[in-house]
Amino acid sequence: MLEEIKSIKKAPVEEYYVPGHRTCAGCGPALQYRLVAKAAGPNTIFLGPTGCMYVANTSYACGPWATPWMHTQITNGGAVASGVEAAFKAMIRKHKTDAEFPNIIVMAGDGGTSDIGIQALSAAFYRGHNILFICYDNESYANTGIQASPMTPYGAWTTFTPAGPVVPEGKKLMPKDITKIMAHGHPELKYLATASLSYPIDLMNKVRKGLNANGPAFLYIHAPCPKGWSFPADKTVEIGKLAVETGMIQLYELIDGEYKLTYKPTKYKPITEYIKYQGRFSHLQPEHIEKLQQFANQRLKEVGVEVEAPTITT
Amino acid sequence: MGVKKRMSGCVATANAIRLADVDVICSYPIRPYTGIMSELARMVADGELDAEFILGEGEHGQLSVVYGAAAAGARAFTGSSGVGVMYAMELYSPISGERLPLQMCIADRTLDPPGDFGSEQTDAMCCRDQGWIQGWASTPQEALDISLMYYRIGEDPRVLLPQYACQDGYFVSHILGEVDVPTQAEVNAFLPPYKNHHVLDVKNPMIIGAQIEPQMGPGLQYQRYLAVEGSRKVIEEVHAEFADIFGRKYDPWIEEYMTDGAETVIFIQGGHAETGKTVVNRLRNLGEKVGLIRLRTVRPFPTKQVREALSKFKAVGVIDNSVSFGIACSAGILLTEVRAAIYDMGDKVKTVGFVAGLGGEMITHDEFYKVFKKLKEVVKTGRVEKESYWLPFEL
Numbered sequence: 001m002l003e004e005i006k007s008i009k010k011a012p013v014e015e016y017y018v019p020g021h022r023t024c025a026g027c028g029p030a031l032q033y034r035l036v037a038k039a040a041g042p043n044t045i046f047l048g049p050t051g052c053m054y055v056a057n058t059s060y061a062c063g064p065w066a067t068p069w070m071h072t073q074i075t076n077g078g079a080v081a082s083g084v085e086a087a088f089k090a091m092i093r094k095h096k097t098d099a100e101f102p103n104i105i106v107m108a109g110d111g112g113t114s115d116i117g118i119q120a121l122s123a124a125f126y127r128g129h130n131i132l133f134i135c136y137d138n139e140s141y142a143n144t145g146i147q148a149s150p151m152t153p154y155g156a157w158t159t160f161t162p163a164g165p166v167v168p169e170g171k172k173l174m175p176k177d178i179t180k181i182m183a184h185g186h187p188e189l190k191y192l193a194t195a196s197l198s199y200p201i202d203l204m205n206k207v208r209k210g211l212n213a214n215g216p217a218f219l220y221i222h223a224p225c226p227k228g229w230s231f232p233a234d235k236t237v238e239i240g241k242l243a244v245e246t247g248m249i250q251l252y253e254l255i256d257g258e259y260k261l262t263y264k265p266t267k268y269k270p271i272t273e274y275i276k277y278q279g280r281f282s283h284l285q286p287e288h289i290e291k292l293q294q295f296a297n298q299r300l301k302e303v304g305v306e307v308e309a310p311t312i313t314t
Numbered sequence: 315m316g317v318k319k320r321m322s323g324c325v326a327t328a329n330a331i332r333l334a335d336v337d338v339i340c341s342y343p344i345r346p347y348t349g350i351m352s353e354l355a356r357m358v359a360d361g362e363l364d365a366e367f368i369l370g371e372g373e374h375g376q377l378s379v380v381y382g383a384a385a386a387g388a389r390a391f392t393g394s395s396g397v398g399v400m401y402a403m404e405l406y407s408p409i410s411g412e413r414l415p416l417q418m419c420i421a422d423r424t425l426d427p428p429g430d431f432g433s434e435q436t437d438a439m440c441c442r443d444q445g446w447i448q449g450w451a452s453t454p455q456e457a458l459d460i461s462l463m464y465y466r467i468g469e470d471p472r473v474l475l476p477q478y479a480c481q482d483g484y485f486v487s488h489i490l491g492e493v494d495v496p497t498q499a500e501v502n503a504f505l506p507p508y509k510n511h512h513v514l515d516v517k518n519p520m521i522i523g524a525q526i527e528p529q530m531g532p533g534l535q536y537q538r539y540l541a542v543e544g545s546r547k548v549i550e551e552v553h554a555e556f557a558d559i560f561g562r563k564y565d566p567w568i569e570e571y572m573t574d575g576a577e578t579v580i581f582i583q584g585g586h587a588e589t590g591k592t593v594v595n596r597l598r599n600l601g602e603k604v605g606l607i608r609l610r611t612v613r614p615f616p617t618k619q620v621r622e623a624l625s626k627f628k629a630v631g632v633i634d635n636s637v638s639f640g641i642a643c644s645a646g647i648l649l650t651e652v653r654a655a656i657y658d659m660g661d662k663v664k665t666v667g668f669v670a671g672l673g674g675e676m677i678t679h680d681e682f683y684k685v686f687k688k689l690k691e692v693v694k695t696g697r698v699e700k701e702s703y704w705l706p707f708e709l
Contacts, residue, residue: 045514047382058524068514070385071523073404076378079371083338083382083390084514086366090337091388094364096507102516120378123371 002041002208005201012038021064023056026233028223028240029136030056032197033107036134036221039204040211042067044103047081049117050074051109052225053136055143075116077106078124078133085129103211104131110151111141114178121182125216128188132210132217135178138225146228150176153248154295155288156280158228163283170283174295179220180302183254190215192254193262196222198240202251202262209253222249230279239277246274247296250303259303268307271296316496316560323486324349326454326493327419327479330461331391332363333501338383338390342370344398345431346483347421351393373398377405377418384414384476385522387513389465391416395483396423399437409476410445411538412523413512415468417461418446420480421487422584424673432674433483435584436636439612439647445538447477447545448613450584454491457481459562462496466505467552473545474510478613482635484674485585496560504559542614549611567616568623569608572598576605578689581624581652582633583609586670586677590633593682604686609648620655629664629689635671645669645702664692667702668709677705684709 005011016037023030029052037044046069048054054071057063072080085104091097108117113135121133140158141147147160154174157163161171183192190213195203203221210217224239226232231239243249244263248271251263271293275281284292300307321329327350331339339358341351357363366383370376373394380390394402399420409416420441424434435450442448447468451457457479464477481487512520526534549566557563569587572594573579580590587608597604607623607630609616624630634646642650645667653665668685671677688709692698703709 043516045386045516055525058521059527061524061526061530063521063524065521066519068516068519069521070382070514072378072382073408075374075404076381079375079378080382080385082368083340083379083384084386085382086338086368086379087383087386087388087390090364090366091386094335094337096337097387099515099517102514119371120375123375126371127369 001212002039004208005039005204008201011201011204012041014038016040016042016044016066018064018066020062021057022059023052024227024233026226026236027056028197028225028236029053029138031236032136032203032221032223035197035200035203036105036107036207037065037067039207040103040105043100044105045070045084047072047077047084047104047106049077049106049108049112051112052138052143053107053109074112076120077108077112077117078120078122081106081131081133082124082127082129085131106131106133108133108135110135110137110139110178111149114150114176122186125182125186125189125218128215130215132207132219134219134221136221136223138223138228140225140228142225142228151178153292155284155292157283158280168283168285169288177299179218182218186216188216189218191217194220194222194249194251196240196244196249196251198237198244199251199263206253228280231277235277239274242269242274245269246271247300247305247307248274250299250305252303261303261305264305268300316494316500318492318494320490321454321493322349322488322490323451323454323457323481324421324488325353326458327461327481328353328357329495330458332357333496333498334389334462334465334505336363336365336391337388338366338368338380340368340370340376340379340392342373342376342394342398344395346423346487347393347395347419349487350419350421373402374404377402377409380416381405381409381414384416385412385514387508387510389508393419393421395421396437397426399441400425403441406441406444406446408523411534413474413541415465415474415476415508415510417464417468417477417479419461420478421483422480423483430673433485434635434672434674435482438478438480439636441478442613442647445475445542446613447475447549448480449611451479451481451486452585452587452608454486454489455493455562456564457486458493458495459556459560459564462501462505463552463556467545467548469508470548473541473548475541475545480584482585494562500559504556546614564610567611567619569610570623571606571608573605573607573626575603577603577628577693578631578686579605579607579627580631580633580682580685581607581609581648583612583648584635586633586635589677589679590682593679593686597686602686615651615655617655620652621659624652624656624663625659627663629666629692631666631668631685631689633668633670633677633685637669637672643667643701649702664698666692666698668705669702670705681705
């Protein structure tokens with residue numbers, strides 16, 4: 001069992017995601033990876049579907065992990081993890097290895113989770129494999145040069161959803177809610193939560209709860225992307241906080257079938273506070289911003305928070 | 315000595331997997347290979363085999379599951395047929411590139427459209443260039459035997475490659491044959507436990523499948539090329555050792571049937587060879603100088619052995635039970651490979667291609683007779699008027 005981390009000072013000093021990678025300055029996914037690896041510790045195997053955390057981490061045939069790591073196709077993180085888990089179960093039972101059963105963590109991007117990888121993810125959870133599947137959400141296919149994923153927010157500019165005179169809002173579709181898709185309909189699910197890199201203690205403890213759950217655990221981690229969202233590289237943590245403080249992202253756990261917020265700001269800020277730093281939203285007209293605000297309110301309502309729509313100031 | 319039983323190709327393969335003490339199996343239903351998985355599921359339920367039997371979400375998932383299992387150090391097995399084989403295509407190169415010696419049984423099947431359950435080798439032949447060991451069994455006995463041999467070949471530290479153990483759908487997978495099922499002790503003496511040095515091990519952390527830059531690509535591809543080429547020696551050694559332990563002697567590359575003194579031969583792969591042999595018998599009784607060559611291993615392709623064997627004949631009819639639309643010589647894959655293999659011999663050995671048995675049709679006795687008749691004509695005239703024929707439409 002991995003114990004609860006009470007404060008940042010009591011977090012383990014050992015690092016298992018170490019220097020030597022080539023992520024962008026201010027990379028949110030890299031920051032959260034470091035926290036996840038620290039929380040999980042040395043008895044861990046990471047599986048990395050194609051995405052930024054594959055491409056930017058493993059250039060030139062090397063990588064920043066002090067634990068075993070293996071690439072999977074972007075399609076199949078859940079299925080490869082199922083095979084790794086089944087292998088350890090069988091080999092331990094048949095005395096073919098003296099290994100201790102490891103933490104098996106899939107570190108998948110939003111595309112590898114909610115889009116092309118959703119079949120393998122759902123199947124792994126249906127079958128009840130003892131794995132932790134993390135979706136680090138930087139809200140686009142970023143390593144290929146910022147293309148829309150199903151989790152790209154409404155109104156965001158990407159190279160596949162550019163804003164123009166005919167399509168003034170950029171991305172027209174509302175994003176998928178992968179966490180809620182995973183929360184229902186998988187009877188073997190043992191733990192589910194959302195986290196943000198801007199709340200590191202909460203994040204690390206959710207990793208540990210997921211690993212302690214002894215069954216399929218799903219953790220969504222919001223991971224701002226300076227390059228893809230077009231904000232200054234020193235603002236990653238601040239943007240992550242604003243996402244939570246405006247209600248665009250909600251931090252919760254699923255307990256006995258109900259969503260329980262693990263952090264709630266005393267007063268929600270209008271989403272303009274969140275989007276104003278981000279170039280990807282700079283083309284939005286008031287009616288688009290209003291739609292985005294309604295989206296945030298709706299997501300909050302789904303986890304039990306009724307907010308009056310804050311006044312939008314543009 | 316083992317026990318002789320009557321069983322289908324599917325059940326024979328399942329027995330090989332049981333005897334190989336496989337750790338992780340991943341299933342998904344598609345005819346005709348499904349019979350292998352239902353038999354393995356029964357063995358697990360009845361306590362005859364201790365393995366994780368995983369219900370895959372599709373063929374892509376199946377190959378992904380066994381990929382992970384093999385990377386963790388387990389002996390793993392999966393299989394498929396037809397469009398299922400194609401759906402998993404993304405995984406074949408990563409698996410051989412990571413040098414993970416898992417096994418997939420393909421009981422071949424026609425590709426859509428339209429839906430057709432029948433046997434055809436196109437599905438598995440489409441996968442031939444992915445760096446796997448590959449060959450066809452022509453009987454249930456051989457299906458069992460190649461599964462055991464392929465694990466041994468693939469897991470050899472000099473090889474470390476995955477294997478497609480193929481059998482014709484229905485004609486082998488569902489036809490009962492006499493099968494000598496070896497004892498566990500015999501198999502244990504032949505097939506040692508799977509040990510791979512590059513596995514997921516927290517005591518020896520390793521990064522598997524990192525990105526590379528283009529300049530590192532040629533070297534990696536060359537290593538895989540060397541592994542495939544290097545497997546030739548191991549394939550021969552393993553077949554010899556198999557014969558010593560189990561008493562069944564196979565030529566690793568080609569089976570020659572009644573080729574002594576033959577002028578014309580059929581070159582064929584898989585279970586249809588058994589039909590062809592009966593035609594050879596009859597024609598031999600009538601005094602015709604005919605024979606048959608059955609290709610056993612298609613990857614690596616036995617260029618040298620095929621060249622040597624075919625140099626003895628005047629005309630060779632290459633029967634393809636697969637299609638490659640628009641291919642050179644307008645027939646199937648085996649014709650082009652055979653022609654490439656014997657190119658150095660110039661015009662000495664004439665080759666004619668025949669596409670036959672598509673969609674699960676039998677290659678009938680009548681068609682084999684027609685092929686031999688055409689070959690005789692070629693020998694007589696010394697000319698190949700048309701380099702390939704689609705049966706039954708063009709002959």
